[in-house]
Amino acid sequence: MNADAVADAGGYAIDVRNLNKSFGDKHVVNDVSLQVARGEIFGFLGPNGSGKTTMIRMMCGLLTPDSGSGTCLGYDILREAALIKRNVGYMTQRFSFWEDLTIRENLDFIARIFEMPDRRNAVDQALESLQLQSRAGQLTASLSGGWKQRLALAACMLHKPRLLLLDEPTAGVDPVARRDFWDELHRLAAEGISVLVSTHYMDEAERCHKLAYIAYGKLMAHGTAQEIIAGQGLTTWEVRGAHLTEISEQLRQCEGIAQTVVFGSTLHVSARHPHAIEAALAQVDAGKSLQAGPVDTGLEDVFIYMMSQSSDNFGARP
Numbered sequence: 001m002n003a004d005a006v007a008d009a010g011g012y013a014i015d016v017r018n019l020n021k022s023f024g025d026k027h028v029v030n031d032v033s034l035q036v037a038r039g040e041i042f043g044f045l046g047p048n049g050s051g052k053t054t055m056i057r058m059m060c061g062l063l064t065p066d067s068g069s070g071t072c073l074g075y076d077i078l079r080e081a082a083l084i085k086r087n088v089g090y091m092t093q094r095f096s097f098w099e100d101l102t103i104r105e106n107l108d109f110i111a112r113i114f115e116m117p118d119r120r121n122a123v124d125q126a127l128e129s130l131q132l133q134s135r136a137g138q139l140t141a142s143l144s145g146g147w148k149q150r151l152a153l154a155a156c157m158l159h160k161p162r163l164l165l166l167d168e169p170t171a172g173v174d175p176v177a178r179r180d181f182w183d184e185l186h187r188l189a190a191e192g193i194s195v196l197v198s199t200h201y202m203d204e205a206e207r208c209h210k211l212a213y214i215a216y217g218k219l220m221a222h223g224t225a226q227e228i229i230a231g232q233g234l235t236t237w238e239v240r241g242a243h244l245t246e247i248s249e250q251l252r253q254c255e256g257i258a259q260t261v262v263f264g265s266t267l268h269v270s271a272r273h274p275h276a277i278e279a280a281l282a283q284v285d286a287g288k289s290l291q292a293g294p295v296d297t298g299l300e301d302v303f304i305y306m307m308s309q310s311s312d313n314f315g316a317r318p
């Protein structure tokens with residue numbers, strides 16, 4: 001099926017099944033299947049070295065899986081890699097620019113490399129689409145991190161891809177610039193562009209329509225944020241009071257406590273059974289006058305929990 005046929009049928013932008021990839025004896029991607037609907041922002045989460053970049057590279061035809069199959073924009077990932085590359089915008093973790101060129105010159109340079117027809121028009125449209133016109137003449141070296149990311153996104157959009165694969169696009173970017181970047185992604189998604197984006201930021205995960213959590217090459221969970229949270233079946237209490245780090249250590253030793261995480265001046269205690277938290281708090285509370293009560297389990301609680309549950313099968317954790 002060609003890509004337009006997929007678009008017409010409202011099919012998946014990405015539909016890959018049982019992908020596997022090993023580097024030497026490291027099984028980096030282990031039987032992962034993934035579907036991303038058209039116009040969906042799909043978040044890809046997982047610890048460092050869990051195989052997210054490798055998955056992205058296999059999905060856009062840059063890397064051949066050892067086994068598995070699937071389509072990207074309706075094109076076969078094994079046989080039609082060239083067509084995929086032409087229709088996908090891929091933002092790598094380390095997008096590089098010519099610092100001594102302006103925004104416009106950088107975009108024009110990229111358009112030249114890709115031998116794009118009607119280069120000037122393509123650059124104008126990318127500048128307009130990412131609201132970069134007012135800065136088009138600014139030297140790239142003088143841009144803030146947020147504007148550099150926006151330029152990187154404009155570069156990916158030059159050839160009008162219908163799917164964006166963004167590998168940690170906002171790493172090291174301040175919260176306001178990250179929010180603006182995500183507003184932009186939502187605007188693009190509303191136009192029907194599909195986005196698969198890897199991130200380590202929980203606020204960004206919450207802005208995705210769907211999420212997948214991959215740890216040490218295996219897909220551990222996928223669905224909406226609510227589905228992923230519900231899937232872990234954790235109950236969480238928030239504890240306030242003095243000496244939270246010490247209390248956290250003590251609670252962790254108590255029976256039935258799945259995890260404790262200090263968030264600034266509060267402590268989150270999670271367990272599979274609510275009574276385990278009450279019992280544990282009763283044990284450690286003696287004379288400490290803690291304030292404690294149930295709260296909604298958040299995505300961050302769940303991801304920290306899933307990370308602690310997954311075994312490190314190739315020593316990638318720092």
Ligand SMILES: Nc1ncnc2c1ncn2[C@@H]1O[C@H](COP(=O)(O)OP(=O)(O)OP(=O)(O)O)[C@@H](O)[C@H]1O
Nearest residue numbers: 023028046047048049050051052053054055314316
């Ligand atoms: N070309 C390669 N040759 C050998 N090993 C590789 C290669 N590419 C990736 N790896 C290894 O595969 C594992 C997964 O890497 P990958 O970059 O896919 O993870 P990631 O989830 O994107 O990590 P991060 O969040 O740190 O970007 C790592 O242990 C990495 O060192």
